[in-house]
Amino acid sequence: MERNANDKFKLSERVFKVPPYPFAVIDKAREKVKAEHPDWKVISLGIGDPDRPTDPRIRAALTDAVENEFTTHKYPKYEGHPDLRKACAKWFNKRFELNIDPFENLIITNGSKEALMHTIWAVIDPGDTILVPDPFYPVYKMGSIFTDADIVYLPLKHENDFLIDYDSIPDDAADKAKMMFICYPNNPTSKLADIDFFKRTVKFARKHNIIVVSDNAYSEIYYGDEKPPSILEVDGAMDIAIELHSFSKTYNMTGWRLGFAIGNPRLIEALEIIKSNTDSGVFTAVQKAGIKALELADEIGGETRKIYKTRRDKSIAKLKKAGFYLTPCEATLYLWVKVPEGYNATTFAAKLLEEKGVVVGPGSAWGKEGENFFRICLSTPDDDLDEALDRIIET
């Protein structure tokens, strides 16, 4: 937010410290181009927002709850409806072959963005240190700014296969850190980490007494035979970790705002304290629909993967043929592509928008390590995706 000398209000320093949300900036730029070229079809490959609608059976579960259960108008339970908590634990335990308790270790969240921010509030005091991978999902940084924490960035480099290199973190930074984020499958690099990486993470975190927040929003969007693991599969992880799951991308439910946090009971309890004093929980009918989504998890997850895989394979082939360099895209719905010689993330994304009417995410929106990349999101209908790729290739 800009400072305004004539402002009558005395706003918090916090709002001035936070840069504008990257996708709000992208939206503004897109609107400007649309206004300047009303005859253009501007195509967005920007934000990860599924183009396909939520499955009708999930929608029916919501309407059924609203129409027939005459209590959905009431305040929801802060920690989540017991039936949904049980359904989440059942799905999680089957998927990761674990046996985690739905009440002691799990809480329903309004999507994982909310849970990320509130977990930071639950753990961090001013002056604490947080380890944040770079590139990162913006909320890790914004939450650190809101709580006046110090950030130490952990670069995800090509030479380390876009994994965190724990050996390169100085002991004093590690000892000072109170909390760290990991995100695999990773947005934006599309890297999938195997269980050995999670074992190294748990070893590092236990050695330095660090709480790990594992952002697993893309656990069900993968392309090979290897399924993304959960950190909670690692022995000892329950002592230090909380993992965040989301209904958004797997079930095309971004607007419904539904997810869950699972892990260490003290962290779950602390998160519940913050949440019950701020958001009052998720609309009960949405939670009922979430139960239906989990019943259909294998079917819908399989279909989602199939559609994104077709788009991914086609896009990778086209871009590679045109000489673009991409990271392997092992999971998630993103392609992380190097900008051509002579550009950086901002100049190339601006060129694509202003000259070709294509919105992509400039890599710098995800941190310093994204300066030479742009992100393509595959959640765009096939014809539009094809056309946008053709326009990108022409540049």
Ligand SMILES: Cc1ncc(COP(=O)(O)O)c(C=O)c1O
């Ligand atoms: C890595 C990552 N974490 C969390 C989220 C938030 O997802 P939601 O709040 O919709 O669950 C996103 C959304 O794009 C994301 O990319």
